[in-house]
Amino acid sequence: MSNVLRVYANLFAFAAVKDDGSVVTWGLAAAGGDSSSVRTQLSTGVCTIFSTRSAFAALKEDGSVVTWGNVQSGGGPHPCTGAVQSISATDAAFAALTRTSGVHAWGDPAAGGHPHEVSADLAGGVLAVFACKCAFAAMKHDGSVVCWGAAVARQGFDSVRCKFGNMQVRHIASTSNAFAALMAGGSVICWGDPACGGDSSGVDEHLQDDIVKIYSNEVAFAAVKRGGVVVPWGGHYLDLDLCSTGQRLDGVEQVAATRLAFAGLKSDGTVVTWGHRNRGGDSSAVARQLREVRKVCASDSAFAAVTVSGAVVTWGVKDEGGNYCSADELLESDVHDVHSTCNAFMAIKYDGLHISSGDEKRDRATAQQVQSLHVSPTADSIPLLVGPRKKEPKGNNQEVPRDPSLLDGQAVPERFRACSTHLAWLAAEKEVQDVRQLVHVSGDEG
Numbered sequence: 001m002s003n004v005l006r007v008y009a010n011l012f013a014f015a016a017v018k019d020d021g022s023v024v025t026w027g028l029a030a031a032g033g034d035s036s037s038v039r040t041q042l043s044t045g046v047c048t049i050f051s052t053r054s055a056f057a058a059l060k061e062d063g064s065v066v067t068w069g070n071v072q073s074g075g076g077p078h079p080c081t082g083a084v085q086s087i088s089a090t091d092a093a094f095a096a097l098t099r100t101s102g103v104h105a106w107g108d109p110a111a112g113g114h115p116h117e118v119s120a121d122l123a124g125g126v127l128a129v130f131a132c133k134c135a136f137a138a139m140k141h142d143g144s145v146v147c148w149g150a151a152v153a154r155q156g157f158d159s160v161r162c163k164f165g166n167m168q169v170r171h172i173a174s175t176s177n178a179f180a181a182l183m184a185g186g187s188v189i190c191w192g193d194p195a196c197g198g199d200s201s202g203v204d205e206h207l208q209d210d211i212v213k214i215y216s217n218e219v220a221f222a223a224v225k226r227g228g229v230v231v232p233w234g235g236h237y238l239d240l241d242l243c244s245t246g247q248r249l250d251g252v253e254q255v256a257a258t259r260l261a262f263a264g265l266k267s268d269g270t271v272v273t274w275g276h277r278n279r280g281g282d283s284s285a286v287a288r289q290l291r292e293v294r295k296v297c298a299s300d301s302a303f304a305a306v307t308v309s310g311a312v313v314t315w316g317v318k319d320e321g322g323n324y325c326s327a328d329e330l331l332e333s334d335v336h337d338v339h340s341t342c343n344a345f346m347a348i349k350y351d352g353l354h355i356s357s358g359d360e361k362r363d364r365a366t367a368q369q370v371q372s373l374h375v376s377p378t379a380d381s382i383p384l385l386v387g388p389r390k391k392e393p394k395g396n397n398q399e400v401p402r403d404p405s406l407l408d409g410q411a412v413p414e415r416f417r418a419c420s421t422h423l424a425w426l427a428a429e430k431e432v433q434d435v436r437q438l439v440h441v442s443g444d445e446g
Helices: 157-163 201-206 284-289 325-331 367-372 414-418 420-428 432-445
Strands: 004-009 013-018 023-027 046-051 055-060 065-069 084-089 093-098 103-107 126-131 135-140 145-149 169-174 178-183 188-192 211-216 220-225 230-234 252-257 261-266 271-275 293-298 302-307 312-316 335-340 345-349 383-386
Touching: 004 046, 013 046, 013 055, 046 084, 055 084, 055 093, 084 126, 093 126, 093 135, 126 169, 135 169, 135 178, 145 157, 157 188, 169 211, 178 211, 178 220, 201 230, 211 252, 220 252, 220 261, 252 293, 261 293, 261 302, 284 312, 293 335, 302 335, 302 345, 312 345, 325 345
Parallel strands: none
Antiparallel strands: 004 013, 013 023, 046 055, 055 065, 084 093, 093 103, 126 135, 135 145, 169 178, 178 188, 211 220, 220 230, 252 261, 261 271, 293 302, 302 312, 335 345, 345 383
16 A cells, blocks of 8 residues: 555544545444445545544545444434535544534434434534534534533533633533533633543632643543643542642643543653553652653553653553563664554654665654654654554454555554554554564665
């Protein structure tokens, strides 16, 4: 497979958009791996692809939408009659925002697929649509918010909806079953499952102003205020008492999140963590190494930090990248960047390794080359995959057929990072030697 621009995935299948606007799919047929029924519609003009757990929706240049995969999860016929500008997705439903500011939804009714009760509110004036696992929230031009889907994610919405309209909504963040709206004045309004951050009553006094950004994981939110003070809430079992460890939630500039924990990169280059201790919330074992950190990224249950000196520090569940013993020597220096899938990390080095088939071309990779990481990389920037071996993706007990063309003599392109579950499974089961061989072949073809 060549000339690929982007690769997308749901839990069971892949869909690749090529430079001519066509789409190639593979994986579990019933979940969208087989797109033969819509092959003609996918032959040209596709811009981007969205997915639920087991279906795909392609948005084309002309605003039309093509769906395939599991019908109950949105892969069946869609109700869109006009040109669409964007699509949002829950686990089993899609919501399309049209160019006339209306919204059409389809898929599992329990996941927001049938917004009959609010259809009049969605007929026009919608600015953006956001989603959690089982519900949607639409932000309108007049400042109001419309929410539909599973009842668990709509808890408390009726009591807070009157607050919308008086202030403009800037953004809506979500956990698995709750929403948090950031208002123009810097305050936060939330609703949904209290166990997932839908109830912020314990920290409301800190959420009334100066909030600039909201981060979230599966069960909790973290609001960052001006000056870097972080206000966390949600997830009843999260360890939010940081006093005993001497950590302070201030001076935070960036936040990364695993499914159950957070890591904040502070202005002084140190890192503060909180959340589930065994899922990255406890970094005490590597606290001395977390100095002069310039980036932190997360898998589902582990974190990886890159220091100014180019070393990589990991913590969390070792089977999901929290222990990089298989490549420790390669990650002690010269690492330029780190990216993650759901349960693996990929480190990009400058020219710390030179793998080529008799080719003596050893030019140092430029930052632009490394950051782009196109489908046909040079042999100068080597991706190193760290994570579990021979581990199937969560929630998938059926083996996904592997298409040999996926790794057809090409290193992992940047856009594969969107393919969290399957890329991690396909890539992490390979040894570092396999990756070297992969780049070796790529160097021959270049």
